[in-house]
Amino acid sequence: MANICLQATGGGAYKFADLFKEKLSVSLDKEDEMECLVTGANFLLKAVHQEAFTYLDGQKEFAQIDPNDLYPYLLVNIGSGVSMIKVDGDGKFERVSGTSLGGGTFWGLGRLLTKCKNFDELLELSHQGNNRVIDMLVGDIYGGTDYAKIGLSATTIASSFGKAISDNKELVDYKPEDISRSLLRMISNNIGQISYLNALRFGLKRIFFAGFFIRGHAYTMDTISVAVNFWSKGEAEAMFLRHEGFLGALGAFMSYEKQCPDGLTVNKVPQRFPISVSSAGNKIYCSMNGKSNGNESIECTVYGT
Numbered sequence: 100m101a102n103i104c105l106q107a108t109g110g111g112a113y114k115f116a117d118l119f120k121e122k123l124s125v126s127l128d129k130e131d132e133m134e135c136l137v138t139g140a141n142f143l144l145k146a147v148h149q150e151a152f153t154y155l156d157g158q159k160e161f162a163q164i165d166p167n168d169l170y171p172y173l174l175v176n177i178g179s180g181v182s183m184i185k186v187d188g189d190g191k192f193e194r195v196s197g198t199s200l201g202g203g204t205f206w207g208l209g210r211l212l213t214k215c216k217n218f219d220e221l222l223e224l225s226h227q228g229n230n231r232v233i234d235m236l237v238g239d240i241y242g243g244t245d246y247a248k249i250g251l252s253a254t255t256i257a258s259s260f261g262k263a264i265s266d267n268k269e270l271v272d273y274k275p276e277d278i279s280r281s282l283l284r285m286i287s288n289n290i291g292q293i294s295y296l297n298a299l300r301f302g303l304k305r306i307f308f309a310g311f312f313i314r315g316h317a318y319t320m321d322t323i324s325v326a327v328n329f330w331s332k333g334e335a336e337a338m339f340l341r342h343e344g345f346l347g348a349l350g351a352f353m354s355y356e357k358q359c360p361d362g363l364t365v366n367k368v369p370q371r372f373p374i375s376v377s378s379a380g381n382k383i384y385c386s387m388n389g390k391s392n393g394n395e396s397i398e399c400t401v402y403g404t
């Protein structure tokens with residue numbers, strides 16, 4: 100069997116390399132995860148029409164991104180954990196921060212606390228939940244009133260899951276949907292806050308949130324947006340990417356160009372839309388056809404030799 104080599108990234112490219120080789124005779128060419136995330140994000144933000152959008156109060160608004168005025172920005176990738184990367188250009192970046200409280204925390208704690216069998220079920224539950232049942236609000240502490248002097252309204256979460264200490268209840272007394280909702284808010288709020296602080300630290304105006312954790316979920320995006328808005332006192336805005344979960348894969352895919360400059364003719368994107376990233380005989384395609392209505396997916400096809 101011919102030896103196929105695939106560009107791969109992330110921990111899995113290391114963890115499963117032997118398995119791919121043994122079972123499929125496929126070699127994994129390991130591409131750096133941060134580099135791939137940045138390459139993927141830069142490509143999408145420059146080439147895809149209506150890639151970035153804001154999301155607040157259920158309103159999705161596409162952002163006009165000028166490819167010539169993209170940098171610097173903060174890229175926040177929420178996978179199992181969270182990486183925060185300051186991006187200054189193509190291939191120019193620094194991972195400035197991160198947090199271990201990420202998508203894995205939401206899914207892991209959620210699984211333990213609710214017995215949900217999969218991520219989608221847990222996410223779905225959060226739709227119906229009410230976090231006030233479990234979260235301790237400022238009003239719970241201040242007898243129903245705001246703490247206006249320091250800018251905290253009665254409905255602000257004072258302590259995530261804090262009500263569980265005073266309720267004399269057991270886990271079984273809480274509804275899984277309320278637990279899921281509190282958990283989602285806790286994780287999303289925390290990520291939003293740390294991201295904003297890092298943007299502030301480096302004077303970055305734009306924060307793009309991506310990663311498979313987001314999954315276009317309204318409440319997740321809303322919570323992150325509110326957190327960024329709250330902590331920045333309205334100065335900063337969270338932005339999301341339509342192809343949020345595929346930055347790394349896209350970056351790894353695009354590294355074919357770097358790996359095989361002679362054997363592959365990769366066309367530069369001639370215009371922002373429609374996309375025709377690559378064409379290499381019968382080896383690689385990355386295309387998005389037709390007029391954009393904001394809902395297309397990008398198709399990437401890789402053929403081994």
Ligand SMILES: Nc1ncnc2c1ncn2[C@@H]1O[C@H](COP(=O)(O)OP(=O)(O)O)[C@@H](O)[C@H]1O
Nearest residue numbers: 109177178179180202203206218219310311312
């Ligand atoms: N169908 C799903 N199954 C499991 N996790 C999912 C799913 N959809 C979204 N997620 C979220 O994505 C996270 C993993 O993101 P991913 O980018 O794949 O991380 P990693 O790079 O660590 O593999 C999970 O921790 C979970 O929060």
Ligand SMILES: CC(C)(COP(=O)(O)O)[C@@H](O)C(=O)NCCC(=O)O
Nearest residue numbers: 110178179180181182196197198199
């Ligand atoms: C180690 C990782 C880069 C791996 O990426 P992931 O698979 O989570 O997408 C990421 O989980 C991470 O940045 N964790 C946070 C570590 C920290 O800064 O505390």
